[in-house]
Amino acid sequence: MSDKSLPPAPLGEFEQLVLLAVLQAGASAYGAVIQREIETRTGREAALGAVYTTLLRLEAKDLVASRVGEPLPERGGRRRKYYRVLPAGIRHLEASLAALRRMAAGLPSPLELP
């Protein structure tokens, strides 16, 4: 990690969730799977529209890359768009998670009022 580059702009919470979901889903990370990863792991319903907007934004920032798959009958002959996280994405995620860990360091787990 080079110190010459500016520190990466902090990721939004939903951006972190999406990036982590892409990593969790591995090779088959496409919209519906990413959405399901977020839903099952956080326990809250995620809007597919929000997932898409976020993925587009992450792609524009060169944090993720996408490739288009083959048409599939179970999707009415439509194709999937698969995402993978790019090195810059990993760096951003690391920075965000590190910040969170540092913030939580020394606090009891589970958290309690001092």
Place this chain on the structure above:
Amino acid sequence: MTPTPPRLAAWLLRRLVPAGEREFLLGDLEEGFDRHARGQGSAAAWRWYWRQALGAALRSWTMPDEERPVAGASLAALGRDLRGGLRVIRRAPLFATLVILTFAIGLGATAAIFSVLDPVLLRGVPYPNGSRLLLVNDRGVDNEPQNIGWLTFRDLTEQSRTLEGAAAVTGWTPILGGIAEPARLSGQRVSHQFFSVLGVRPALGRDFLPEEDHADRRNSVVIISHAMWQRQFGGDSSAVGRTLRLSDRSVTVIGVLPPGFESLLAPGAQVWAPLGYEPGDDWACRECRHLRVLGLRATGIGLPAVQRELDAISGRLMAANPDSYARPGFYLQPLDHYLTAAVGPVLLAIAAAVTLLLLIACINVANLFLGRALARAGEYAVRAALGAGSGTLVRQAVAEAVVLALVGGFLGAGLAVAGVEALVRLAPAGVPRLDQVRVNGVVLLVTFLVATLVGILAGLAPATAAVRARAATVLRHGSRTIVGGVSRRLRASLVVVAVAVALVLLVGTGLLVRSLDGLLTVDPGFQPEGLLSVEVQTYGERYSEDAAVHRFFAEVTERVRTLPGVEAVAATSQLPLSGDYDTWGLRIKGHERSNPAEDPSAFRFAVTPGYLQAMGIPLLRGRALLPEDRAGSPPVVLINETLAQTEFAGEDPIGQQVQIGSLDSPWRTVVGVVGDVRQQSLESPGERQFYMPTTQNPWADTRLVLVIRARGNLARLVAPVRAAVREVDPTVPIATVRSMSEHIARNTASRVFALAVFRVFAAVALVLAALGLYGVLAASVTERRRELGIRHALGAPREALLGLVARSALRLTGLGLVLGLGTALAGGHLLTSLLYEVSPTDPRTFLGVGLVLLAVAGLAAAVPAWRAVRVDPVEALREE
């Protein structure tokens, strides 16, 4: 069957999601749908899909450009601003909904009304020669327009040079035979020039020839309408030259008119035959005034020149025939004026009402935008301070207005379509060209532009004010001060105007309600309840003898009398309030005028015995007509009260001698006086009327209306009555069957129509005005929270705080009331022709409407007042 995702939601997505992402998003949603359907059932999956789809659609629609992938960034700045405008719906849903609804109601109503007005009032006469057509009338004793006798028409056409041509027209109702059930047609007998005067040529075949306009050939040829050609001949081009069976005679079709041709003097007419009058005919005399005459002004000749020449002709005719004319000169009316005269007042009053509605809608939109601008003054100032160009701010304000106007406009267009359908359905009979009424695109566009402009102006003012004001000042003094001062006063004035407009509409509605109530309680002079009217027309060779006609009607009457439920039955040559019109001149022995043309005229009723009883017309003096009053017995007549009072003032009319019609007709003895009946309309009292036995008329009326008084459901009587007529003669058609209440409803239709429109408009105006008032008061309470809080803390009693709000409410409403009352007093005469025995300045209406408006204003003020009283001083002071 496996469940499938909601199609509408998917369609919506296909429309709204950018092409780049559409396929993947839809695919993912479908997978998600299947997963939810398997896990939670199809209903849950369905709900999930809709939720996701709407979220995604809204998101992608309103996504700012900087967040879009590069492909979308090429969209024009306009698109960005419009999307920004759309975001307002998400950010301020109440504001957006109110603006959109106001736009929709204002635009929809305006577009609907003017779509109706355009073809009916504004488009002119639909003939090539339309603008040059005139109705030429004789003048009556009071200079009123009268129909013309044939000899006068003949002289006019021979002598006039300023008229390029003229045509005489009269009604004609032939019976179409040769089919299972003979039907009465609506048609016209016309002089041979009729179609060429209109400038209309038959689409098939030819026009009438001059030699066909004579007695020997008047029953041999007809021209038919396009619709009749379709119906009778299936649109076969060989129809010309074929024959129709009309009133027992074979006539040859010589022409078919173009589709869409309508005879404005006889809407619904389907057949035309030559008039065929000859100088010696009994019905061709100068006094036989039953022809409508259409004149065609020569090109380049003005109406005054025509009037001068025709008056000169009239002078010559009068000098030669002094006994035939009451007043000199002809009465000229441009055809388009004549056609719109009857419906014009109703439609113009409605147009005025809708203009007021549009005004109040615009006021409210302006008010809403100002209110929103007020709330956003701080935001504008901050953005201006941060360097947002004035162009950007103004553009965004405009975009918001345009987007809301667009959405409102679409809803309004839908409303207009529904509104036009409703108007056409409700419209009173006799509105010309109603079939041509369509939602008018130009009208829609114009009203839409007007409303958008209002939105733009209202959104613009505060934005520019914020830009111009020194941002620092705005920021230092809190959000509302700078922009607020101007806008607040503007809003208050707008509310005053809105209240005034609402008051004007309410006054109009109130006056119409009182007129209609008054009219519906008018005594028509007979008892319309439980009365059925059945129009029957004999025709043909079999009824060429008068005795046969009398026998037919006597037999039908006897058969109907025995039907169950029937209490009384009789027949009359004309029925009150049905549009029938038959006036005759009459002379009274000892009161003859020196010029017979100045003799009074009166409505003639040829009736069978028992007519008074069947109709419920009171006999005031003397006796009724009896079966003994028949052909051969001494001629008798009944007169009505008005005729008795105007012609026999101070004398006993019973036993007096009266002559009806021509100077050589027999003298009749007045045997009774009966009550007045409203013949032409419920509004027209004091018509002169007389009754004679059908059998004592110089000829038999072949068309009579049976009046049947019966117990119970009149509709159930229709079939037996039809059967009774068929039993007497199966070839005689029944033209119309209508209850007397239906005739009355048709008679008051235009009033009911106008009232319905006014009611709706006034209600909407009232709601809009109340909303405006509420908005201003609520905003003022919010702004003055601090002040109210301090007052409260300093011990001001609740009543004082309440009084503050009440006073501003009263001030705004009071000013509006004064302005509105002034306008209503000044503009009330516009309604005069629709009012019945109510003055346009009726104090009771004004008082009642004022009270209603005050009550509504009180309601609108109640919530803000309640909030003012409940201001918590501590919180209010802590706020800023």
